[in-house]
Amino acid sequence: MLAVINYGAGNLPNAVRALEHVGADLTVTDDPAVVAAADAVVLPGVGATRDTMQSLTALGMHRVLPEVVARGVPFLGICVGMQVLCSSSAEFGVHACLDIVPGVVRRLPDGQKVPQIGWNQINLSPDYAAHPLFADIPDGSDFYFVHSYFCDVAQPELVAARTAYGLDFPSIVIRDNLYAVQFHPEKSGTLGLRLLHNFVVLCQAAQLRRT
């Protein structure tokens, strides 16, 4: 069972619809115990890291999420669900995040419109081009972004793809069974659905290995 965390994120219903569309057997939950017992976890998100951290902390997710990821349970963070994995964020004053991925959440540079809204390309790192998350997804494909902040990841080897917007920011992070994307796969058309499907397949493979 894939647990989609409900902490009030605006894109939760659309993330759920997209995951269901690609065949995920999921439950929507705000219960850390359900998340701890899940075979896979998705953390959707829209909005600010500070609000998101407060909501996750109020639910007790700030304790269970690092533990779940450390156990190797497949995990997908989307947009702010990616950003809160970082060590800290500079959005509305510096504050701590989940500290699962070393790095800092920073504002996109001035010089172009912020937020970035629209379709932009993911440029895959050669080390990750053959990763099953990208099955049937060509390098340079367009995905739909809506964000003012990005993850400045401290370990470049975790960055599976970058996207150019004033700078080449990390748009996909992968570490073992942890996946995080800055764009919205649930709003990125067929390629977004394909990426979610590929994640679901990776979850199935991880589950088979455990049993």
Next chain:
Amino acid sequence: MLTRRIIPCLDVKAGRVVKGVSFVNHRDAGDPVVLAAAYNEAGADELVFYDITASSDERAIMVEVVERTAREVFIPLTVGGGIRTTADMYRMLRAGADKVSINTAAVINPTLIEEGAVRFGSQCIVLSIDARRSDPATAAETGATWLVYTHTGGQPRHTGLDAVAWARRGVELGAGEIVINSMDADGQRTGYDLELLRAISAAVHVPVIASGGAGSPEDMYRGLADGNADAVLAASIFHFGEYTIGAVKDYLRERGVPVRQPAPPDVLRGAAQSPL
């Protein structure tokens, strides 16, 4: 590189698309969900449903239309028309809309922009502005080259608001995007009001979406390249099958405007219904 967006807009009344849409060879080309799916396949970057329904009963139908669309079409969807409160916004966002567009209600009550942005995030709030170039007497009186109009569906009235100043104020209040519709150009099919687009684009740091007046791919190119718009909204040019979205994108790409690449065919083949 961030691509420029092509956004078809569908007028919906009581759950049916008004103004015939003839490009879809489908038995029910009046169904907004069918059309949304067709535009999605044709390469639309986003979709707008504009509810021109008069009664609140018919508005409830729109919620159901949005829900059905969100289950089948996975690109951004904006819903406009008749949204007057944050409760109205919530209903549409909950149903599956990604953004809501507000126009007259924001002029009457600007705090609606702020309330929506605080509650749902700026990325959800699109401020739509209907503007008309002032005649010399009005321009001298108001100091505004373009004035904001409301109630453009019926008896348009000007508000005395300068369109550029209103766009700036809307963004300060939390609007995440601006749709600028030139009432002079609307329906003329001779191109967007480029001067208006440039003035709005220079005034705000959020994406500006051009609306009203496109009659050809060249008009769209001008709106993006010369008007500095981030996206173009269009209705009739696509609805009657005169131009396809693909043809417009090819035209733009050839002229150096970055547009989204179509997804490879069959990208979802084999990617269906395999329960976790």
